[in-house]
Amino acid sequence: MPKMKTHKGAKKRFKLTATGKVKFKRSCAGHLMSGTTGDQCRKMRKPAYLKGGVQKRIRTLIAG
Numbered sequence: 049m050p051k052m053k054t055h056k057g058a059k060k061r062f063k064l065t066a067t068g069k070v071k072f073k074r075s076c077a078g079h080l081m082s083g084t085t086g087d088q089c090r091k092m093r094k095p096a097y098l099k100g101g102v103q104k105r106i107r108t109l110i111a112g
Contacts, residue, residue: 055109062106070098070106
């Protein structure tokens with residue numbers, strides 16, 4: 049069988065940490081932030097990590 053190609057869209061959106069977790073940036077933090085509360089703005093600034101089966105699927109897409 050041929051090698052599996054890296055999913056370029058996933059590669060741009062997700063990063064693998066040194067421990068193997070999948071890190072991503074939260075959505076809705078780009079613009080039009082005046083309606084959201086300060087708590088939400090601060091939470092969206094921080095990186096988030098995937099859990100469970102979703103993490104496993106994304107890792108296979110990134111690894112290729």
